[in-house]
Amino acid sequence: MSQTLAINERQDFITTKGRQKAHLKCDADSIAGCVSQRACVYCGARVVLNPITDAIHLVHGPIGCSAYTWDIRGSLTSGEELFRNSFSTDLKEQDVIFGGEKKLSAAIDKLAIKYNPKLIFIYSTCIVGVIGDDLEAVAKAAAKRYGIQVIPVQSSGFIGNKSAGYRAACDALFRLIEPADRTMVGKDKSINYLGDFNLAGEAWIIRDYFRQMGVTVNVVLTGDASSADLKKATRASLNIIQCAGSMHYLAGRMEETYGIPFMQVSFLGLHDTADSLRRVAAAIGDKEVLARTEALIDRELAVTAPVIEDYRRKLAGKKAAVYVGGGFKAISLIKQFRELGIEVVMIGTQTGRQEEYDTIHELASDGTVILDDANPSELEKFMTEQQADLLVGGVKERPLAYKLGKAFIDHNHDRKHPLSGYVGAINFAKEVYSTVCSPVWKYVRSGDEGCE
Amino acid sequence: MLDATTKDIKERTSGGMINPAKTCQPIGAMYAALGIHGCLPHSHGSQGCCSFHRMHLTRHFRDPIMASTSSFTEGASVFGGGANLKTAIKTIFQVYNPDIIAVHTTCLTETIGDDIPNIIKTAEIPEGKLVIHTNTPSYVGSHVTGFSNMTKSMVNYFSEATSDVKKEQVNIIPGFVNPGDMREIKRLTRAMNAPFIMFPDTSGVVDSPMTGEFNMFPKGGTTQAELADTGNSKITVALGRFAASDAAGQLDKKCKVPAVTLKTPIGIKATDSFLMTLRKAFAYEVPYELEEERGQLVDIMTDTHFHFHGKSVAIFGDPDIVTGMTEFVLSLGMKPIHILTGTPGGAVGSAVGSFEDDIKELVDMAGVKANIQASGDLFTLHQWIKTKPVDLLIGTTYGKYIARAEDIPLVRVGFPVLDRSVHSYMPIVGYRGAMRLIEMISGALLDRQDRDAADEDFELVM
Structure with missing residues (x-):
């Protein structure tokens, strides 16, 4: 579709490494009329808070917002499963005209009695933002009635994009973690792990590494977290963040208010995993931890490296396109693909931040197309022009890639194996191999050479 | 995950939804x-x-x-x-x-x-x-x-009526069904030799073939010219009161094209009445090809009826599909005892009518006592099933939580099906669709029987 770039306003959001400007525009509103792959504020807030296992996530709005987010995230739990249900006030015409506060209050009453939860999140949706229901007042009254925490999430869809939803979720979390006893703040020699949602059990893998290193993980935000775990969050002396897009803001607020420092990590790929583990060990500063960390890395590499090498021989020379939600994942994927001998020839995100795009630009090879908030025709154009063999993306990108005869990997809600840590690196390589080298492509592309 | 669901059903006055059976x-x-x-x-x-x-x-x-x-x-x-x-x-x-x-x-x-x-x-x-x-x-x-x-x-x-004389053609509004169903309805109509316009028609759009190219606007879909010409048709057949009849009524009002609203043609009876409507409108005979298909279906129904007889079923989903499925399982001798849709009954004054009345009429005629609810949610359905267990659940993917909690087989029918593939290509309508449903239902029931059979009861031939 050659007319793709007819949207002049989109030019600033796309660049080619080595040929054009180094900076690209990001974190701006999408242009009206684009087939954007982005979601809304509510979606952003919901995906961040949803993994909290023992909370009731009550969506205050018409039925859709709750129906589309019912158990879609694939976050695993070791405790309660309450979060996997879908609760909605199912607003009707009458409620829109006369206000929905009464209905919300009645819904909380029912749920508080039926499920006896410790924590209820009430999500605001577009319509609630317009009719102006006072969620704070309803929440406050309900919290008092039942002696539980009821926290409103200010996530009306139109107040920004998905990033604004991440912030709304972080604000809600910030209220939740407020310690009753400030004297305990930062007192534990433990860490919080921010920005892992325990998809396919990923947070459990990382927790286990830290256990082997002798580092205590206080709480993961928010994968497999309970409200009681989260209330102890401020006791940790260090925050490490993986998904910066969603959690950087919370880490910043925790540093500002409680003096808890934070560092960026990533457990995608062999290089980043080892590097992250070492940096956390160094921050802890304990000699034994450092030694155990090196031992852990050696142990894991001894098993993993030969497997990766094996896949590398089969996959070397293939080309990948990446279109994911946040910047950290994009950055790690460039490196992880290199471990497999694969060059990333197109890379973009829905909500990457400026500094992340700078890093991506630095890491990318010359000729790589970098783009923010892409739409399907742009993805099509660049995947085709750049001759990518594979796309990494989310739900909506999958059939698009397939239609173009490209292999695909879900690196979002629909991933079925963990992609984090050493075991994740093996899963990733295996998945890349099984999709890129599947015999089905022979029926799509005549003359396809396939893999070795 | 559904541990909190109790047998004890209390009237809910809050009006909220727990695990909805609809979306927006x-x-x-x-x-x-x-x-x-x-x-x-x-x-x-x-x-x-x-x-x-x-x-x-x-x-x-x-x-x-x-x-x-x-x-x-x-x-x-x-x-x-x-x-x-x-x-x-x-x-x-x-x-x-x-x-x-x-x-x-x-x-x-x-x-x-x-x-x-x-x-x-x-x-x-x-x-x-x-x-x-x-x-x-x-x-x-x-x-x-x-x-x-x-x-x-x-x-x-x-839609535009450009002539006073109506053309020998039928408008078919398929309702909210899969492209596989739309293709089957078109095949049946073609076999009847009846010229037709189907709208909307998502076949060729959301089931487009792999060509190695991405086409933003695939080949399928009703064209503008066809849509305009719907005003000149002799008759409109709306398949499904909830999804299709309003448009048919509007076409009557605007272009004087008389409308017939039928059930979504799921099962033998509803398919018969679809074909008879075409036959009546155009005075064409039903071709041997379709008579043969119908005969095969009856043959299959008799071959397998003992698998189904007296089995209790819970059905949920969209009202037109649920109505069709209810009629069909009744024709197999099954007992649909819990029937629920999330969609409200229909606006006052619309041609849509009441889901609950439709279903009540069907089960009453068969002498089956059933829980029936429009505007319900899956929490309610689960409570019903806990109170009165069933042998089979028929509905969308969202039924899998109840199926697991109560250990009952689930046959996936309707929208959405998010955890299985190919379903959107295969029909559940028409005689062939009914055969496929029988295969799905008996497969689910017999797999269960095999799984649960004691060693001495485990049989080769069933």
């Missing part, structure tokens, strides 16, 4: 609009709505689902979305160049009161291009209502 109007409008050739559905609202609908439809159909959004911001919500919609229309024609943009609203734009027809009137629309719209407030009805509304808008915008 706009997704239905988006799906219907995909059934117009060269059309880009446009969601006038926040970005999330469009993204959620595309995601949900993508998961069900496993095909790229294209739709654009007005990408609302705070400013648009305060000052009105006119500017956003106009920019969107301009951008869409410039960049994606569809023949038609089909705008649907959302709860947000309905509530702030955007006047869509007026905005469209003042928008920049290139020569030969068209923008149509429908109102889909999410806080009324369900996704089925949205499908019905967009289909009705097709009549409002396109």
